[in-house]
Amino acid sequence: MFALVDCDNFFVSCERIFRPDLQNKPVVVLSGNDGCIIARSNEAKALGIAMAVPYFKVKSMSERGKVTLFSSNIMLYGDISRRVMSILQDAAPAMEVYSIDEAFLDFRGMPADFDLEAHLKSLVETVQRGIGIPISIGVAPTKTLAKLAANRAKKSTFSSSKVYIINSNRDSIREILKPTPIADVWGIGRKSQVLLRKNNIETCYDFVNRSAGWVKQAMGITGERTWRELRGEKAIDFVGESDGRQQISNSRTFSSEIYDFDILASSIANFITSCVTKLRAQNSTVGLLTVFIQTNRFKSNVEYNESRVHRFNVESDAITEIIPIATKLLKSMYRVGIGYKKGGVVFSSLADKSARQAVLFDTIDRDKQDTLMNVLDNLNSKFGNHTIISARKGFDALPIKRENLSRCYTTSWSDIIEVKC
DNA sequence: TCTGGGGTCCTAGGACCC
DNA sequence: TCTGGGGTCCTAGGACCC
Numbered sequence: 359m360f361a362l363v364d365c366d367n368f369f370v371s372c373e374r375i376f377r378p379d380l381q382n383k384p385v386v387v388l389s390g391n392d393g394c395i396i397a398r399s400n401e402a403k404a405l406g407i408a409m410a411v412p413y414f415k416v417k418s419m420s421e422r423g424k425v426t427l428f429s430s431n432i433m434l435y436g437d438i439s440r441r442v443m444s445i446l447q448d449a450a451p452a453m454e455v456y457s458i459d460e461a462f463l464d465f466r467g468m469p470a471d472f473d474l475e476a477h478l479k480s481l482v483e484t485v486q487r488g489i490g491i492p493i494s495i496g497v498a499p500t501k502t503l504a505k506l507a508a509n510r511a512k513k514s515t516f517s518s519s520k521v522y523i524i525n526s527n528r529d530s531i532r533e534i535l536k537p538t539p540i541a542d543v544w545g546i547g548r549k550s551q552v553l554l555r556k557n558n559i560e561t562c563y564d565f566v567n568r569s570a571g572w573v574k575q576a577m578g579i580t581g582e583r584t585w586r587e588l589r590g591e592k593a594i595d596f597v598g599e600s601d602g603r604q605q606i607s608n609s610r611t612f613s614s615e616i617y618d619f620d621i622l623a624s625s626i627a628n629f630i631t632s633c634v635t636k637l638r639a640q641n642s643t644v645g646l647l648t649v650f651i652q653t654n655r656f657k658s659n660v661e662y663n664e665s666r667v668h669r670f671n672v673e674s675d676a677i678t679e680i681i682p683i684a685t686k687l688l689k690s691m692y693r694v695g696i697g698y699k700k701g702g703v704v705f706s707s708l709a710d711k712s713a714r715q716a717v718l719f720d721t722i723d724r725d726k727q728d729t730l731m732n733v734l735d736n737l738n739s740k741f742g743n744h745t746i747i748s749a750r751k752g753f754d755a756l757p758i759k760r761e762n763l764s765r766c767y768t769t770s771w772s773d774i775i776e777v778k779c
Numbered sequence: 780t781c782t783g784g785g786g787t788c789c790t791a792g793g794a795c796c797c
Numbered sequence: 798t799c800t801g802g803g804g805t806c807c808t809a810g811g812a813c814c815c
Contacts, residue, residue, distance in 0.1 A: 389783035396783065412782040457815050547813045580789065580812080607785060656782060702784085
């Protein structure tokens with residue numbers, strides 16, 4: 359059996375750890391730049407606040423004191439996530455971290471007398487008491503069914519214990535599928551919903567009763583996989599240890615439109631710096647670099663979305679090499695007089711650094727470059743992240759809008775929580 | 780006035796090879 | 798005159814997820 363552990367309203371729950379007075383009150387968390395809503399407490403959902411709603415639509419509610427807003431505090435959420443995951447890790451033979459607030463646990467091959475339900479109920483307690491984060495757990499023979507089970511675990515109408523189990527036998531799976539709307543299924547997005555509705559498929563039960571051939575023809579092999587998983591047949595693998603990301607990217611919507619090349623170039627350099635940090639942390643090199651800039655997509659006048667790609671002859675992880683290339687790419691698509699609202703970079707074709715091949719006629723001294731990068735890494739880890747940065751990166755070129763930021767309680771000494779006695 | 784960011788996987792079509 | 802076909806790799810774009 360597989361278990362899916364899901365933290366309830368994760369970002370909101372993180373904020374509540376340090377603001378227990380907000381328990382049972384409407385709370386939302388905003389995206390970067392305070393753009394739109396990315397997490398809601400149950401009370402906020404009950405007020406009718408939808409996901410991804412732009413900030414200005416709820417601003418007045420917060421001013422009237424109806425709902426409490428937070429800017430995202432990603433440092434804090436990442437740290438809390440690591441703590442939760444480390445408890446989960448010890449609770450199962452294998453774990454796959456699926457996102458910042460979700461993980462699959464693999465309980466296949468447990469002895470027949472193992473009481474999984476009791477074990478998971480106590481896990482819910484442990485995480486709540488140890489970290490202060492409420493979690494829900496769904497258990498089923500496939501990952502897709504485990505996702506459905508976790509949704510039920512969250513709802514008190516189905517579960518009072520926050521653990522919901524779907525057994526492997528056919529009839530009990532069938533009972534679950536009958537009333538469940540197909541739109542609730544992991545892997546069925548907007549496009550597929552439209553297609554299925556056109557074919558009179560409303561529930562999971564309608565869906566699994568179609569033939570495999572029909573599903574494959576209409577929805578491709580991903581659709582067929584979902585179909586098999588819903589019938590209780592494992593079609594999506596459990597991925598044990600993750601071997602690092604396939605792709606690393608960084609992008610931002612700017613708080614206002616940018617016309618100036620140097621400011622644009624300095625934010626691109628910022629994106630590169632952040633990607634390189636992640637790249638080096640997983641000991642990879644980048645083979646393909648994409649730089650893109652876009653105008654405001656909510657304005658109907660000129661639309662200008664451009665991207666440029668650079669393929670490295672020798673994969674690189676050196677900021678000193680990548681930033682000038684990115685700047686050149688930017689220069690080739692930049693137009694005077696256009697206001698850019700968003701920009702970003704994508705690193706793909708990542709490779710293992712130790713596997714880098716020496717290339718004849720390589721114009722760069724790789725050993726020297728590595729030495730320099732290592733010095734930079736060491737200085738930055740010793741004295742703080744922005745001690746030494748590339749000149750192009752600049753300082754504070756674009757302050758991010760975060761008007762309702764909570765403190766970095768767990769990752770920054772100056773923000774550590776104070777206790778009044 | 781104000782509208783997120785970071786990912787994965789799959790597919791179709793072009794280039795190229797023998 | 799007659800003008801293949803299969804395999805692989807790459808890339809852009811779509812769909813989906815949290």
